[in-house]
Structures are given as structure tokens and as C-alpha cells.
Amino acid sequence: MSGDDEILLRASGLTKTFGEFTAVDGIDFAVRKGECFGFLGPNGAGKSSTMRMVGCVSPVTSGELRLFDLDPATDGPAIRARLGSCPQRDTLDEELTVQENLWVYGRYFGLSRKEVRARATELLEFAQLTERAGDKVEPLSGGMKRRLTIARSLINSPEILLLDEPTTGLDPQARHVLWDRLFRLKRSGVTLVLTTHYMDEAEQLCDRLVVMDHGRIVAEGSPRQFIEEHATREVLELRFDADDHHDHAEQVLGIGERVEVLPDRLLVYADDGDAAAAQVHARGVQPLSSLVRRSTLEDVFLTLTGRTLVD
Ligand SMILES: Nc1ncnc2c1ncn2[C@@H]1O[C@H](COP(=O)(O)OP(=O)(O)OP(=O)(O)O)[C@@H](O)[C@H]1O
DSSP: OOGGGOEEEEEEEEEEEETTEEEEEEEEEEEETTOEEEEEOOTTSSHHHHHHHHTTSSOOSEEEEEETTBOHHHHHHHHHTTEEEEOSSOOOOTTSBHHHHHHHHHHHTTOOHHHHHHHHHHHHHHTTOGGGTTSBSTTSOHHHHHHHHHHHHTTTOOSEEEEESTTTTOOHHHHHHHHHHHHHHHHTTOEEEEEESOHHHHHHHOSEEEEEETTEEEEEEOHHHHHHHHSOSEEEEEEOSTTOHHHHHHHHTTSSSEEEEOSSOEEEEESSHHHHHHHHHHTTOOOSEEEEEEOOHHHHHHHHHSSOSOO
């Protein structure tokens, strides 16, 4: 196998248990060279436990895991040398400067002083932190710290970068800057594997993704495939006075393909949202507001699991 079809990471029957509890329940997936592969799911779905096994920091309970055709159980150090790993929480040394954080990490990977300095200069540019190179980390914004963490995880020029919820806790603008950096990284040939519970992030970044729930993979595909397969083209959102959404659901039953009741609104799944709205109107139902939008991964998740992603 070669080129774009080359599989860098493969799991089959991958399982992680903590005592009696099964956090990852026999999952299968494969990541191709150069793609961005995502694990989408709510808190507790087993995404981080999967990433920790892939990152060779948590042993596999059972099943098979191979990175670069190597086994984490016996080849952990060789795999880690070719991986970058960006944890959910920033673990920067706040007492050091921005560039010192990179230098220290580079030395840990065995790069020479000269190599470390050259690589750090490149990475600061990539992370748009050149101007802050000599500043302490502590006062940086959340977005800057996240970019520095990513830069640090790239110091060894990894072939695969693991990102556990890369933009959780960041404001919208900082998220967009980060997405732009990750796009650039992917274009440069780095394979990205990320977890997220944001549908927009998965839609923006991932070529392929799996949806996880209760330790299992419940669906797999590209974001567009997901939407085409598991949701209608459009959704009509209807809002009524609080508390009576269930009553209104009965009134609109049979319109579109499916009606979903959420605490604050009704979702009518229909390929033609405007036609569905006209039918609602014809039945004399009068919502406080109504809106037609395209289906998203959130709708797919709701269809597959009966729950919203972010409760
Ligand atoms: N070290 C541990 N010991 C016991 N249970 C654990 C441990 N680590 C994770 N779990 C449990 O395994 C389940 C999956 O956790 P995991 O962190 O993998 O989920 P997640 O999808 O990454 O969620 P989050 O978005 O909150 O990180 C959770 O119920 C969690 O409480």
C-alpha cells in the first residue's frame, strides 16, 4: 500500500476497561496517511481513553492496535518518536518563556541545541507567536497557549498529531485561528487524529469521523455522508411557549420524516423544510417562531443516539 491509501493507524476490537467498567468497547477504525480523522461524541463516550491508548500512554486492555505497523505494547518508544500529542489541558511550563517551552521539549526529544532553536523558530511562526517568543507563558490568552501547546507537540516533526478536544474552552475567534493552523498542518502532510464534541469542528476539519457513544462506534463516514445517510436534507425548527412542546409534537406528527422533541423546540426532519412549514401552518399550528436550516452533525447524533451532543 502507498500514497493516500496508506494506513498509519489501525485498531480492531480495541477495548479499555477500568475495573468492571468498559470505557472503550471493542472498536474498529483505520486512519489513512494525510487525512484528518475525528472521534465525535459526548462527554464520557470513551474518546480520551481511545486517544490515550493510541498515544501509547495507556495500555490496551484487549484487541489490536497498530501504529506504523508497530505494536504499542512492545514498540512504545519507537511509536512515540513519530507521534505528537496535544492533551486536553495545556501542560505548559508557565514560569518559562514561550520559546523556552519549545527548547526544553525539543531537548527531551534528543534534538541538538542548534536543531531545537531552528525548529522552535519555525514553529513559533506557524503558531503566530514569534512576537511573543521571549514573553512568559502565564499572561498569554487561552488561544495562544493552545497554539503553543500544539507547536510544542510538533517539535519532533511527527507524522501523526493527536489532538484531544483542541478547541474546548476557546472563544469563537480563537477557535477559527486554530482551525486555520490545523488546516495548514494537514496541507503540509501531517495526519491529524482528533476528538471533539463540537459538530462544527468535526464538519470543518474532518475528512472522516466516527461517532462514539458509551464506548462504541455508532456510525462512521465523512461529515456529508453522515448527514445524507442519517438525516433529512433540511430541518424545520419550531419554538412554542415553554412546557407544551409534547402537545405540539402531536399536532405536527406525520409532517416530514420524523419529529424530535427537545426541551426548548421541536425539530421536524424534512427534505423540504418550507413545504413542511406550510403543512404546519395549514394545520392551524402557530409556533412563536419557525426556522428552516440544513441538517448538521448534531441532527445525525440526535438521530443515532436520541440525545444531543452538548447537554
Ligand atoms: N482512569 C480511569 N478510571 C476509571 N474510569 C475512567 C478512567 N478514565 C476514564 N474513565 C471513565 O471512562 C469513561 C470514558 O471516559 P473518556 O474520558 O474516555 O471519555 P471522553 O469521551 O473522552 O469524554 P470527555 O469529553 O469528558 O473527555 C467515563 O465514564 C470515565 O469516567
